Amino acid sequence: MLWLDTMQASALAQAITGSRWATAVLSSLHLVGFTLLMGSMLVSNLRLVGLALADRPLEEVTRPASRAAWIALTISVATGVLLFVPRASGAAANPTFQLKMLLLFTAVGVQALAVPRVAQAWRQPASAYATGAAGLALWLGLALAGCAFILFE
Amino acid sequence: MLDLCHWLETTSVGTVVRESLYGFPILVGLHILGLIASVGVVLWFDLRLLGLALPAVPASHVYRRLMPWAAGGFALMAVTGGLLFVGYASTAYVNVFFRIKFGAMLLAGVNALVYHRVTERTRDRWDAAPQLPAGARAAGLVSLLVWTIVIVSGRMMAYTMY
Numbered sequence: 001m002l003w004l005d006t007m008q009a010s011a012l013a014q015a016i017t018g019s020r021w022a023t024a025v026l027s028s029l030h031l032v033g034f035t036l037l038m039g040s041m042l043v044s045n046l047r048l049v050g051l052a053l054a055d056r057p058l059e060e061v062t063r064p065a066s067r068a069a070w071i072a073l074t075i076s077v078a079t080g081v082l083l084f085v086p087r088a089s090g091a092a093a094n095p096t097f098q099l100k101m102l103l104l105f106t107a108v109g110v111q112a113l114a115v116p117r118v119a120q121a122w123r124q125p126a127s128a129y130a131t132g133a134a135g136l137a138l139w140l141g142l143a144l145a146g147c148a149f150i151l152f153e
Numbered sequence: 154m155l156d157l158c159h160w161l162e163t164t165s166v167g168t169v170v171r172e173s174l175y176g177f178p179i180l181v182g183l184h185i186l187g188l189i190a191s192v193g194v195v196l197w198f199d200l201r202l203l204g205l206a207l208p209a210v211p212a213s214h215v216y217r218r219l220m221p222w223a224a225g226g227f228a229l230m231a232v233t234g235g236l237l238f239v240g241y242a243s244t245a246y247v248n249v250f251f252r253i254k255f256g257a258m259l260l261a262g263v264n265a266l267v268y269h270r271v272t273e274r275t276r277d278r279w280d281a282a283p284q285l286p287a288g289a290r291a292a293g294l295v296s297l298l299v300w301t302i303v304i305v306s307g308r309m310m311a312y313t314m315y
Contacts, residue, residue: 023312024308024309024311024312024313025309027308027311027312028304028305028306028308028309029305031185031304031305031307031308032301032304032305034189035188035189035192035193035196035304036193036196038189038193039189039192039193039194039195039196039197040193040197042189042190042193042194042222043194043197043219046222052218052219052222053207053210053215053218053219054218056207056210060207060209060210061207064200064205064206064207065197065206068200068206140186143185143186143189144182144186146185147178147181147182147185147186148178148182150181150311151177151178151181151182152178
């Protein structure tokens with residue numbers, strides 16, 4: 001696609017490709033952000049399915065986890081975009097990358113729309129189990145897709 | 154030491170790690186999953202120590218409820234990390250980021266030991282307080298910093314070793 005090629009030919013893309021350390025440093029920060037994101041989402045979704053801190057109210061765990069996750073997501077997305085720019089066409093055509101993006105958007109959607117609603121209950125509603133299980137599957141799937149993308153790009 | 158590293162690489166385990174088609178990617182993938190489960194969850198205990206998350210939950214309670222998950226992640230990370238090291242021992246040994254990573258992991262261990270052996274002696278007095286004493290907060294901050302260094306230097310190894 002044309003706009004991907006334009007992006008890939010931009011001065012920003014060339015600066016990242018031309019620098020010896022840019023990609024390595026960006027990848028490192030991408031993983032730091034992602035570890036904080038996954039840690040928050042693990043704690044939050046494990047609480048929703050009742051497997052961690054089950055004696056505490058849902059919101060007491062899901063709220064701070066969500067706040068930390070937004071900060072972590074900002075780090076991951078900012079570094080992710082900079083990593084994407086120099087290889088835009090190749091990455092966009094890569095099925096693993098497409099899967100990674102699909103899982104990311106779905107997981108963020110569930111986190112932003114479903115979790116705050118189901119977490120309002122003090123008792124454990126069935127919807128919390130379902131949301132937590134979906135969240136765990138989506139975030140772990142995202143991690144696996146991320147690993148696969150690093151290794152087989 | 155380098156001789157030992159070379160010998161490790163010639164063992165059958167080292168050869169399998171290096172030469173099997175999917176051995177390396179599977180080990181790296183599991184290593185990163187272990188990292189997420191261990192460090193990702195430990196960060197939450199660090200945030201509690203710093204007073205930034207779960208202030209109403211006693212620190213020891215957060216620790217007890219989260220550590221089983223982190224421990225599983227640590228075990229996975231240690232096993233896969235050990236196997237990856239056997240396969241690439243001499244290249245890793247001379248790699249500056251491997252050395253930084255190893256040093257930071259040792260610091261993380263010392264930090265945890267100091268917290269459990271020294272800082273926690275007075276735990277009865279502050280366990281449930283939202284804001285913990287300086288020693289406990291320092292343990293949380295040091296843990297956050299050293300694990301960040303471990304992650305960064307680990308990822309840098311991929312760009313400087315192979």
